[in-house]
Amino acid sequence: MPFLQLALDTQLETLAAEQVVPALLDQGFSYVDHFLGDIAGHMVLGQVKRMHCCGLLNDGQLAGRSSGVSRRNIRGDKITWVNGTERGTEAVNFLLTLIDKLISLCVGQLGKSIRARSKAMVACYPGNGAGYVKHVDNPNADGRCVTCIYYLNKNWNAKEHGGLLRIFPEGKSYVADIEPLFDRLLLFWSDRRNPHEVQPSYATRYAITVWYFDSEERAEAKRKFRDLTATSQEGSPS
Ligand SMILES: Cc1cc(NC(=O)CCC(=O)O)nc(C)c1Br
């Protein structure tokens, strides 16, 4: 195996074993700074900025009716979904392969079987005071096990720009305020252990999110969904 590849794998192994796994097991979340390094980090930022100014980022969907309430107060991000094979997303693909490797190095020690993930969601908060209200990513066992967010914001200053991700770890007496700093990777359990919110952002705030599925929970969720749609079809007049 080429030397650089070996060095990279060893570094990720150490990161998984010494930092990410212990923090996930102990606090339920973990963040890694300088995940890609400056050069690769800037390449990802450049590709995300290009998506933004080419108008590829659209208003985040709102679950249920957003009758009357200004969407900015609930969810003000603009998003697009990429799988990393699209033209102009090569650097995003590199990021995803590294996160995939990191997760695969963690699963053994986490006692989880994670074999799949979502596409990558590229999000931008435009800096108009928009945020994201407090919520749980996976409140009803839809299969999502770990949320991974890669932040891309140079010289972010929360006092001036807001935009903190505030996690309210279940059953803990403290909250965790995470600054969305450039080249920072945040991982946390997607379920009710980690309600979180994005505080109002007053500067453009970019992030890339992927969700990793727990195989058993995902299979169970799909089975339930199949039954649900089957019964609903039975109900409707043939
Ligand atoms: C689409 C979607 C996005 C998010 N994003 C955040 O929580 C913001 C995290 C951050 O940018 O720091 N969460 C859910 C449950 C859904 Br669904």
Ligand SMILES: [Fe+3]
């Ligand atoms: Fe979320």
